[in-house]
Amino acid sequence: MWDLCEAGLTAxxxxxxxxxxINDDGMENLKGLKNLKCLVLSDTEVGSKGLxxxxxxxxxxxxxxSFTMVTDCGLRELSGLTSIKSLNLDARQITDTGLAALTSLTGLTHLDLFGARITDSGTSYLKNFKNLCSLEICGGGLTDAxxxxxKExxxxxxxxxxxxxxxTDRSLELISGLTGLISLNVSNSRITAAGLRHLKPLKSLKSLSMESCKVTASDIEKLRSFDLPNLVSFRPEE
Incomplete structure (x- = not known):
């Protein structure tokens, strides 16, 4: 990879x-880009050493x-970059240990852990990210605990x-206090129609996905009609 600084792209x-x-060796060409605000390395061969x-x-x-070779140990390299607001770590090799290394990034507003292997224990580190507006944890390791x-x-x-x-439905009860939610996806879970009552306080909700749950479109439509007037998109649709 060419040296971006020598190419006059320092701004x-x-x-x-x-x-x-691009791999770890090529990452050296980025270290002089002091004004860089947004960096996308998805689907590359960049690993922990490159960070x-x-x-x-x-x-x-x-x-x-996302889809890089970065592991938990490499995420420690990001701990001093406290200006980070958005971080995408959609990769199966990322675990609770990696999340623990990021607790200094208190300014995070968007955190994507879609495919990461985060467990109930790992969610305890989320308390450090009080400004989070967007959170995705879909690796299959979570329970109601x-x-x-x-919920905080x-x-x-x-x-x-x-x-x-x-x-289960208990999860809907736990997040019922997140009244700022606009989009909620709990598909492929054990949630049932009985749990929908816990969503009534979420008056700002516009999108709700509950595919492969024991919930029908008519169940959601009833909830929308009586309690969630702003809900414009939901699944299952029929």
Whole structure:
């Protein structure tokens, strides 16, 4: 990969390298981009060693590391980048340990852990991210016990807990206080129509997905008609 600084791009604020042929060695060419705010490394061969070249980029606000080779130990390299607001860690090798390494990033507003292997224990670290507006944890490791640590994130507007097949109606009860929610996805869980009553306080809800749950479209339509007038999109649809 060419040296971006030598190419006169030191003022660069956004760089998208999605699916490019960049590895850890190539990451050295990024360390001089002090003005960089947004960096996309998704679907590349970048691993943990490569992240050490980002430690001086203190203006970074958004990093996408989905489908990379970065592991838990590499995430420690990001702990000093407290300007980060959006972080995508959609990768199966990321676990609770990696999440623990990020607790200094208290300014996070968007955290994507879609495919990461986060368990109930790991959700305890979420308390450090009180400004989170968007959270996705869909790796299948959560139960109702883990949702207890999510219910305190009062700034959430988007919550995706799909694919966690052990969630029950209790989870809906736990998040019923997140009245700022606009989008909620709890598909592929054990949630039933009986649990829908817990969603009545979520008056701002516009999108609700409960596919592969024991809930029908008519169940959701009834909830919308009587309690959630702003709900415009829901699944199942029929």
């Amino acid at each position: 660069l604020e956004s760089l998208n390298l999605d699916s490019c042929q 050490r070249h980002l430690t001086g980029l203190h203006n970074l606000e958004s990093i996408n590391l 883990g949702v207890k640590n999510i 994130l009062s700034s959430l507007s988007l919550l995706n807990l799909s694919q966690n097949c052990n969630l």
